Amino acid sequence: MPELPEVETIRRGLSANILGKKINRVQIKKSNLVRNTDRLFTTVLQNNSFSKIDRIGKLLIFELKKGDKLLLVHLKMTGQLIYSSTDDLLAGGHNWPPVSENLPNKFSHVIFSFSDDSRLFYNDLRQFGYLQLIKKKDRRLIEAKFGIEPGQKNFTWNNFRKIFIDRKTPLKALLLNQKLIAGLGNIYVDEICFRAGLRPDRNADKLKEKELKKIFKATDYIIKKAIAKKGTTFSDYRDVENKKGNFSFYLKVYGRKGEQCFSCQGKIEKIKLAGRGTHFCLNCQK
Numbered sequence: 334m335p336e337l338p339e340v341e342t343i344r345r346g347l348s349a350n351i352l353g354k355k356i357n358r359v360q361i362k363k364s365n366l367v368r369n370t371d372r373l374f375t376t377v378l379q380n381n382s383f384s385k386i387d388r389i390g391k392l393l394i395f396e397l398k399k400g401d402k403l404l405l406v407h408l409k410m411t412g413q414l415i416y417s418s419t420d421d422l423l424a425g426g427h428n429w430p431p432v433s434e435n436l437p438n439k440f441s442h443v444i445f446s447f448s449d450d451s452r453l454f455y456n457d458l459r460q461f462g463y464l465q466l467i468k469k470k471d472r473r474l475i476e477a478k479f480g481i482e483p484g485q486k487n488f489t490w491n492n493f494r495k496i497f498i499d500r501k502t503p504l505k506a507l508l509l510n511q512k513l514i515a516g517l518g519n520i521y522v523d524e525i526c527f528r529a530g531l532r533p534d535r536n537a538d539k540l541k542e543k544e545l546k547k548i549f550k551a552t553d554y555i556i557k558k559a560i561a562k563k564g565t566t567f568s569d570y571r572d573v574e575n576k577k578g579n580f581s582f583y584l585k586v587y588g589r590k591g592e593q594c595f596s597c598q599g600k601i602e603k604i605k606l607a608g609r610g611t612h613f614c615l616n617c618q619k
């Protein structure tokens with residue numbers, strides 16, 4: 334599942350390739366992924382162009398040159414955005430089906446064709462993602478649904494500590510809650526807890542100030558480093574240039590069940606927490 338660093342990597346890659354290009358044609362193969370009528374969606378986008386791509390948490394926001402609308406794209410679990418031109422094949426998102434397959438394929442549900450014959454495919458194996466046009470003036474309503482975000486101005490120590498007050502949930506569940514902190518998912522939350530030296534199943538409201546400070550610093554550090562490394566690739570990630578993100582070389586606990594901890598040589602544990610596979614070291618995390 335794409336998390337903040339992976340979606341940011343897609344945003345940067347697409348920004349370098351599709352801005353200002355005229356959209357000649359929009360094909361919708363699966364209407365259920367588009368949260369507008371097919372007619373509105375194609376009418377607004379055809380003969381228009383993308384002028385800027387923003388991101389909040391894991392949500393991409395495409396600004397349009399003409400009209401009063403914005404396009405939202407959320408990849409959720411298995412969405413892919415694949416940009417294809419005569420020279421390039423650039424992909425971001427889940428890596429199944431492999432991007433080297435002929436395009437479009439049976440998972441290509443929405444296709445944008447640009448005037449220079451390049452195309453942007455929205456592929457989605459399990460179809461949890463969506464595309465939606467909203468009015469520009471409703472952008473605030475969307476943004477209000479997201480919490481503070483690592484790397485943004487609102488990610489301050491004061492804002493951060495406040496979200497732990499009276500939260501009777503495990504630390505991991507709090508960090509995964511997009512309404513409180515935007516953009517974190519399973520991989521980075523496990524890595525943040527390890528770096529902070531805290532067990533992900535600790536009660537959020539019982540953490541001491543000193544411990545909160547460690548989580549705050551670890552969150553900032555891990556997300557910045559993951560963006561710099563273009564995210565993480567295991568079986569399911571590619572960046573927009575069809576390269577694997579290489580943060581995977583820096584993972585300390587995620588995906589390492591039963592392996593030796595790099596710090597204490599103990600064994601990495603895996604439990605189920607907040608509905609997710611959760612990795613940690615019993616010695617290093619208290």
Ligand SMILES: [Zn+2]
Nearest residue numbers: 594597614617
């Ligand atoms: Zn350890």
